[in-house]
Amino acid sequence: MEGKEIPLGTRIVSINGRPMETVISALYKYYTTDGVNITGKAIGINFSFARYYRLHYGLENTFEVCYIPHGSHNVRCKTLESVGYRTYYKNVENRYSRPYDEGDYKGWEEEESYTFEYRDEAVAVLTVNSFSLGNENSEKHRRYTRFLDSVFTELKTRKTKNLIVDVRHNGGGTDPNDLITYAYLAQRNFRENRQAWVSFNKVPYLRYAYSKIPSFLRPLGVGKYNRMLQKEFPMEKGGRFYQTETSKDHRIRTPEENAFTGNIYLLIGPRVASAGSLFAAMVTGNPNTVTVGEETMGGYYGHNGHTPWGYILPKSGLETFFSIVNLEQDVPEKDNQVYNRGILPDYTVKQYFNDYLEHRDTQMEFVIKLIEKDK
Structure with missing residues (x-):
């Protein structure tokens, strides 16, 4: 300070x-x-x-x-x-540094979660800070879909050439907000993931599981959870339990009618994870996308997610939580993307020291200069 x-x-x-x-x-x-x-x-x-x-x-x-x-x-x-x-x-x-990095730590209100603006006639900026916008049945989700429709209708009407998509502070959220957003940027049919599996279909070490139910009563209620796992992941192969093609996660989706076909400049950063990284990976895989910023927290080829689970370790009392579903994302292979790493940008750009002192957005300025250079 x-x-x-x-x-x-x-x-x-x-x-x-x-x-x-x-x-x-x-x-x-x-x-x-x-x-x-x-x-x-x-x-x-x-x-x-x-x-x-x-x-x-x-x-x-x-x-x-x-x-x-x-x-x-x-x-x-x-x-x-x-x-x-x-x-x-x-x-x-x-x-x-708070004016610059506050977005990495804050909880986003709905009115802050997504914005759209024009920088000039040829360059627009879509910022999506969170996909925590409700599911298909919520009004919050419906408001977001109306927002996206209006944005991409305007982009098509105005024949905008360059779109900056800023998800640097997006730590994830709920389906299908990531998928419907990508549908407006896609140039191919796609699905949420290529495959998904878990390593068990019955809860192991039940007495250590994180739960408010006393351990001696847990066997009475765990059957429902086990049946859910077995229904969602019915196919066993090599000691793993997989979803089948009947899962909604494998449903083929198509680009929206007003999907953007110009130049996409995707801004990413270390905060990007979960649904945020799934979305960013798909956009990075587009042939018309240039990705700028820093490596994300979430992976390009896949990640663990969807179903959280926790244990209380018996001797230390430590509580540990993780997601049990291993997901292979529906993205193309790229020479500059490495398995077991986050999404790697085409241009790695960090905040320079003098920009830090002046609270300047180094990455956004880099993209604007890149667009000017490519004109």
Whole structure:
């Protein structure tokens, strides 16, 4: 933060004698992402660094922080007193970078979740910050579909050549909002996924499962959940249980009548996950898309999702949660996309230091210059 004990723009070298490279890599395991991706881990670690640091290293009353001020080559050290979590998160809320990165951490209200604007006659920007917009039966979802229809009708009427699609802060949401959005950008028939499987069709370790129902009563209710799994994933192959072609996830979808056929510039970032990454992967697979930004949290070829499950570990009491469905996404193979990684941009663009100081959007400015260059 500006005006605090350590100057703005400082590079931290070590904390209590531990090099920052060692500290950060040690904390990676506390924040999970798809595959071996690490850019997404920075999202969680940045915001809750103090919590993960204490979890790993234990309680410490003072911190000797060694750092190099911006523009200097000399290491300085300062001892700081520990503060409580309430003070820490107050400091986080007042961080200097908040005007630029707030979208990575906030909960989006409906009116903030999607916007559309023209930058000029040839360039429009569609921003979708969240797909948490209800399911097919909700009015929120219907409002979103009407919004999309009006946007792409206007784009077609005005014969707009360039569309920037900004999903950098999109952590996911509910089906089918991701799929109906892609239908307005697609140039092919598509489906939600090519295949989906789970590794069990009966709940294992039932007595350790996260539930408010006492463990001795759980066998009475678990049958319904098991039947749901067996109905959704009826085909066994190689110790896995797969969906069949009758699943709605495999239903063939077609592009919308007013689907955009011009140049698409997709902005992505480390926050993109779940339904956000499924959408971004599909758009990245388009031949008319240029993808700009940073590697996403969610994978290009697939991810785990849909059905959350949790356990309470018996000795430590730790609660752990994960999604049990492994999904292979309906995307084409691309030379620059790596299995077990997030979506990799065609142009990797990070915020430069001076842009950070001035709260400038480096990635958006890069795209605008790219469009100007391609005219």
